[in-house]
Amino acid sequence: MTATRNDQRGEVAVRPANQSGAVANPARTRLFGGFLWGIAGVVLIALIWEGYKFFGPDNGVLIGELRVLPRTTDLAMPHLWDMLTRLAEPVTRADGALPLWAVVALASLMTLGIAAAGWAVGVIVGVVFALLMQRWRLAEFGLLPWIVISQTVPLIAFAPIVKSWGSRVEIGSFEWQDWMSVALIASYLAFFPITVGALKGLQSPDRIHVELFDTYAAGYWPTLVRLRLPAAVPYLLPALRLGAANAVIGAVVAEVSTGLQGGIGRLLIQFAGQASGDPSKAWGPIFGAIVLGLVAAGSVALLGMILKDYRRTEEAA
Amino acid sequence: MSDQIPTTTSAAETMTGAAGADAAVEVRGLNKQFQTASGIVHALEGIDLTVEAGEFVSLIGPSGCGKSTLMRLIADLDVPTSGELTVFGKTATQARLDQDYGIAFQQAGLLPWRTVAANVALPLELHGVASAARRTRVADLLEMVGLTEFADRFPDQLSGGMQQRVAIARSLAEQPRLLLMDEPFGALDEMTREKMQTDLVRIAADTGAAVVFVTHSIPEAVFLSDRVVVMSPRPGRISDIIPMRLDAAEGREERDDDLREASSFFEMVTEVREALHGGASDGENPAPRAARGVDTR
Numbered sequence: 001m002t003a004t005r006n007d008q009r010g011e012v013a014v015r016p017a018n019q020s021g022a023v024a025n026p027a028r029t030r031l032f033g034g035f036l037w038g039i040a041g042v043v044l045i046a047l048i049w050e051g052y053k054f055f056g057p058d059n060g061v062l063i064g065e066l067r068v069l070p071r072t073t074d075l076a077m078p079h080l081w082d083m084l085t086r087l088a089e090p091v092t093r094a095d096g097a098l099p100l101w102a103v104v105a106l107a108s109l110m111t112l113g114i115a116a117a118g119w120a121v122g123v124i125v126g127v128v129f130a131l132l133m134q135r136w137r138l139a140e141f142g143l144l145p146w147i148v149i150s151q152t153v154p155l156i157a158f159a160p161i162v163k164s165w166g167s168r169v170e171i172g173s174f175e176w177q178d179w180m181s182v183a184l185i186a187s188y189l190a191f192f193p194i195t196v197g198a199l200k201g202l203q204s205p206d207r208i209h210v211e212l213f214d215t216y217a218a219g220y221w222p223t224l225v226r227l228r229l230p231a232a233v234p235y236l237l238p239a240l241r242l243g244a245a246n247a248v249i250g251a252v253v254a255e256v257s258t259g260l261q262g263g264i265g266r267l268l269i270q271f272a273g274q275a276s277g278d279p280s281k282a283w284g285p286i287f288g289a290i291v292l293g294l295v296a297a298g299s300v301a302l303l304g305m306i307l308k309d310y311r312r313t314e315e316a317a
Numbered sequence: 318m319s320d321q322i323p324t325t326t327s328a329a330e331t332m333t334g335a336a337g338a339d340a341a342v343e344v345r346g347l348n349k350q351f352q353t354a355s356g357i358v359h360a361l362e363g364i365d366l367t368v369e370a371g372e373f374v375s376l377i378g379p380s381g382c383g384k385s386t387l388m389r390l391i392a393d394l395d396v397p398t399s400g401e402l403t404v405f406g407k408t409a410t411q412a413r414l415d416q417d418y419g420i421a422f423q424q425a426g427l428l429p430w431r432t433v434a435a436n437v438a439l440p441l442e443l444h445g446v447a448s449a450a451r452r453t454r455v456a457d458l459l460e461m462v463g464l465t466e467f468a469d470r471f472p473d474q475l476s477g478g479m480q481q482r483v484a485i486a487r488s489l490a491e492q493p494r495l496l497l498m499d500e501p502f503g504a505l506d507e508m509t510r511e512k513m514q515t516d517l518v519r520i521a522a523d524t525g526a527a528v529v530f531v532t533h534s535i536p537e538a539v540f541l542s543d544r545v546v547v548m549s550p551r552p553g554r555i556s557d558i559i560p561m562r563l564d565a566a567e568g569r570e571e572r573d574d575d576l577r578e579a580s581s582f583f584e585m586v587t588e589v590r591e592a593l594h595g596g597a598s599d600g601e602n603p604a605p606r607a608a609r610g611v612d613t614r
């Protein structure tokens with residue numbers, strides 16, 4: 001026992017000293033660095049945009065008949081500051097009209113809600129499929145090919161049909177809403193990467209860990225909760241991110257093709273139609289869509305931060 | 318937790334059971350073959366071995382002679398091709414379900430997302446030990462392996478030897494009547510290793526646990542064991558079983574560092590070494606030295 005104390009001290013003396021300082025900081029530095037890079041990227045794009053608009057020919061760059069770079073007129077490429085000031089102005093000239101940014105924000109919020117609902121359904125369906133396939137080999141053989149094939153069916157193209165099916169659904173007091181069709185399509189796009197990622201994650205524990213749980217005579221559920229699910233996290237997080245991106249794209253496109261009112265997809269089309277008279281206005285919903293994507297990705301990243309301990313590996317870093 | 322198995326229950330059961338004097342491990346005519354792409358591998362052939370309750374038995378032999386395989390069979394992680402195997406008079410499966418043994422593998426096998434303390438607590442948690450009892454037990458175990466200060470670290474922040482010590486603490490968590498240890502000290506430095514050996518002898522004596530201990534180190538086997546089982550490869554066989562006659566220590570409690578310098582200790586080392594070399598040289602390959610564990614299998 002005395003020997004322990006001694007070699008403990010030796011280890012303690014070396015380790016915490018270089019760890020408490022070194023471990024906490026890189027993460028913060030990386031976050032800060034990422035932030036700087038992000039800003040630098042936005043500035044670069046703004047410079048290219050305005051630079052080309054200033055120096056580029058009015059008619060764009062043509063090779064023969066082919067226009068390889070766009071026209072630089074205010075109609076095709078409004079000034080960035082015009083786009084930004086337009087955001088602050090009212091949407092229409094009607095009295096009491098909300099500023100453009102507020103309309104865009106409201107529409108983005110609605111689409112975000114629909115995409116989140118679709119994503120949540122996708123997560124549930126994906127994880128359930130993965131659990132089934134992990135538990136029973138037979139389920140994997142039976143289900144996986146169909147799940148893969150399902151993604152070759154462009155449900156998004158059939159959005160209007162999905163909507164008309166939905167409108168016939170009426171169970172008791174429950175009535176199918178049009179937004180549900182959009183959420184359904186979003187979930188259809190989201191569940192696939194989640195299924196694949198979750199399955200891979202649930203199957204990821206090393207044999208030594210599975211056998212350890214066997215020696216504890218741990219049944220299916222304890223093994224699932226204490227081994228398989230934690231081990232699946234590193235696989236699940238990228239899958240959830242991919243699922244979120246798919247859900248947003250699915251929601252926006254499905255809004256467009258089902259003609260759902262109130263979302264950002266509808267706004268994109270509507271304002272693009274008014275672009276000849278008010279070119280800067282069309283950019284409002286585009287910014288909205290970008291922010292929407294960032295919020296979706298950011299939420300999953302936040303989840304990853306909460307679950308950071310589950311992303312450790314056994315080996316020394 | 319539907320299938321929690323408190324250790325106390327399983328101990329009580331076997332006490333009241335008919336066979337109070339059952340050997341910890343009883344192996345009769347055991348064979349194990351593996352089907353591989355290049356044919357059948359005879360990992361173990363005709364193994365007969367009895368490990369009495371409370372006895373410390375080491376398995377030693379060249380790499381690939383089936384030591385880990387034998388251990389896995391006892392632990393019910395694999396099934397014998399033929400032969401009999403009982404653990405405390407029960408089938409290996411029943412013994413596993415009753416949590417009659419604790420095991421430390423050749424690799425530490427810690428869960429990377431759990432802290433050191435949580436890793437040691439894992440078996441207790443799975444078997445529904447109350448959290449207060451769990452905390453004191455974990456603290457005791459970490460104290461014993463000298464990692465108290467590292468309780469809140471994660472495995473990736475430890476050295477290989479420290480990870481291995483956590484795994485050893487985990488295997489002792491439920492005070493099993495049988496300890497299965499597969500080269501547990503392989504990754505430790507010599508000082509820690511000797512300390513862990515002394516501790517293990519003491520723990521085994523205190524708890525009256527039987528130990529099946531795989532090692533590549535002859536002095537380690539001699540120091541720890543009541544009997545050393547010498548194995549030879551292809552096919553894996555027991556070539557010799559050598560009882561340790563260390564006059565210094567009739568009771569195992571008395572094994573301490575003085576023993577390492579006793580003359581009887583060196584006699585035993587020599588005897589095991591000769592058995593190892595002799596056992597190997599009557600095969601096709603003339604006297605391959607017992608390679609010290611580098612194989613990570």
Ligand SMILES: Nc1ncnc2c1ncn2[C@@H]1O[C@H](COP(=O)(O)OP(=O)(O)OP(=O)(O)O)[C@@H](O)[C@H]1O
Nearest residue numbers: 351353358360379380381382383384385386612614
């Ligand atoms: N799952 C398996 N499939 C096929 N062959 C195996 C399997 N497990 C072990 N073997 C073979 O059985 C033999 C014994 O292996 P085992 O791991 O028991 O050796 P060992 O004595 O523990 O060696 P080491 O000292 O290197 O750990 C080896 O020849 C090995 O190749």
Ligand SMILES: [Mg+2]
Nearest residue numbers: 384385423614
């Ligand atoms: Mg081995």
